[in-house]
Amino acid sequence: MNYWGILLKKRYAMRQGFFKQEHTNTAFVVLDTRNCEACWKCLDVCTNDVIGRINLLWHKHVRFINGSACTGCMKCVKICATGAISKRSKEKEVLLLGKNINRFIIYLGLFIFGIATVFSGMLIQVKYHMGNHGNIAINDYVFGINYQGWSAIHKISIVALIVFMIYHVYQHWKWYKVVITKKLIAKNQQALILSLLFVLVAITGLIPWFIDLLKGDEMLRKVFIEIHDKLAIILSVYFILHIIKRLKWLFTTFEKMIIKHSTQQQLYAMRVSEIHEGF
DSSP: OOHHHHHHHHHHHOOOSGGGOOSSBOSSEEEOGGGOOOOOHHHHHOSSOOEEEEEOSSOEEEEESOGGGOOOOOHHHHHOSSOOEEEOOHHHHHHHHHHHHHHHHHHHHHHHHHHHHHHHHHHIIIIIITTSTTOOOTTOOBTTBOHHHHHHHHHHHHHHHHHHHHHHHHHTHHHHHHHHHTTOTTTTHHHHHHHHHHHHHHHHHHHHHHHHHTTOOHHHHHHHHHHHHHHHHHHHHHHHHHHHHHHHHHHHHHHHHHHHHHHHHHHHHHHHHHHHHHO
């Protein structure tokens, strides 16, 4: 018994529940929604109603709604000009799982440090900045941490978040180029606005640090902090919406990681058993 056979068997045996439904795979084809241009041509050629659509103003792509009805006719593969739908193969599946594990780690880092950045930033703004007119009560404690402590947590979280975000953009650089060159901005406006807001929040957050280090104009520093705080609130809303949209992917990828790990353990046990039986 090979790894591929065990993996497929387990994955298709675990279809119940919202987070475990397969919307990017059938037994014959696989869908990469990042390459989908929402032309809907594949829906027209599919006679078994395997393919459906997500057609929101800011988020559009096809998805598989009845994967068990797929017969492997490959009409959708042939009609797709962008390669969003392709023939399923062992090599592609293993490669995709490896990429998804890497993406999962990056998303987890973005989520953890994003939450830490938002929480510490909002706490600093509400507890120490708002209504204090520049007279910050630096010795007031919240959860046993004073102003300097929360500022340090906020700065460390921002730096870590920037590192993860840079790598995230690097991973999706091809997607950004496709969206811009093929004029798919309206379809992906939520992700693009989130990216733009992150850049603006990062810039308006870093500038006050440099002004403080260089002993620059204190009034200018406070202006940038105010702009940073207001943009950060808007960014928080978009960040939460983006996480909600990716929640299902995070759950399914984590499940596949667990399946792969348990499968490898079973295969190792089987090989050990075969070796012992040989003796």
